[in-house]
Amino acid sequence: MSSGPQNYVLRSSLTSPFGRKVRMAVEVLGLGGRVTLAHADTLDDNDTLRRQNPLGKMPCLVTDDGTAIYDSGVIIEFLADVAGSDRLIPARGPERFKALTRARLADGITDAAILMIYDSRFRPGEPPSERWLAHQRGKIVRALAAFEALPPDPGKTDIVAIGLGCALGYLDWRKPVEWRQDHPRLAAWLATFAQQEPAFDRTRAPSA
Numbered sequence: 001m002s003s004g005p006q007n008y009v010l011r012s013s014l015t016s017p018f019g020r021k022v023r024m025a026v027e028v029l030g031l032g033g034r035v036t037l038a039h040a041d042t043l044d045d046n047d048t049l050r051r052q053n054p055l056g057k058m059p060c061l062v063t064d065d066g067t068a069i070y071d072s073g074v075i076i077e078f079l080a081d082v083a084g085s086d087r088l089i090p091a092r093g094p095e096r097f098k099a100l101t102r103a104r105l106a107d108g109i110t111d112a113a114i115l116m117i118y119d120s121r122f123r124p125g126e127p128p129s130e131r132w133l134a135h136q137r138g139k140i141v142r143a144l145a146a147f148e149a150l151p152p153d154p155g156k157t158d159i160v161a162i163g164l165g166c167a168l169g170y171l172d173w174r175k176p177v178e179w180r181q182d183h184p185r186l187a188a189w190l191a192t193f194a195q196q197e198p199a200f201d202r203t204r205a206p207s208a
């Protein structure tokens with residue numbers, strides 16, 4: 001019996017910034033023909049997402065044999081391995097861990113931004129917790145400062161650029177903080193990156 005190439009189901013909404021990271025990676029790695037998107041609703045108790053990923057978070061990638069792979073960083077490492085490519089993540093050595101750490105820093109911006117948005121979403125009608133919002137905003141501001149001091153190479157699509165592009169795209173869309181004015185180098189990086197990497201625009205949230 002021949003076992004052909006595996007196919008995968010990506011559980012995510014089209015608006016999830018972490019899902020967007022994976023959708024970008026799928027496109028850049030040329031795996032579009034093997035990954036099907038299946039909408040996930042993180043608020044729905046009956047969505048199979050909570051069985052696939054007990055944390056109930058998206059994105060989650062499900063293989064032909066039902067194995068679930070998460071979170072977005074692990075999914076991208078998995079897909080890079082499937083594609084046999086080290087275009088997104090250096091294969092080894094200090095460069096690998098530098099890239100993975102910078103990618104996590106970018107993800108931390110998105111995490112903090114999401115927590116700011118959830119504050120009002122999960123407590124509708126209640127006054128916002130200013131202390132909580134300031135705590136999360138501090139993370140975003142410090143991480144943006146680190147990237148402003150050392151922006152990525154705008155000509156390169158790798159795990160850092162993908163994570164940072166999705167983080168800044170999310171800030172532009174949901175606006176938990178205004179970042180453009182104080183981070184001109186980062187704004188210039190995003191403009192060039194969006195121009196040279198078509199997957200960035202193609203994976204934009206439909207309502208963004």
Ligand SMILES: N[C@@H](CCC(=O)N[C@@H](CS)C(=O)NCC(=O)O)C(=O)O
Pocket residue numbers: 016017018019042055056057058059070071072073107114
């Ligand atoms: N570290 C995770 C974060 C994923 C995440 O926070 N996803 C959000 C949507 S963008 C989510 O599922 N939120 C629902 C929840 O936290 O219950 C990753 O990189 O995949």
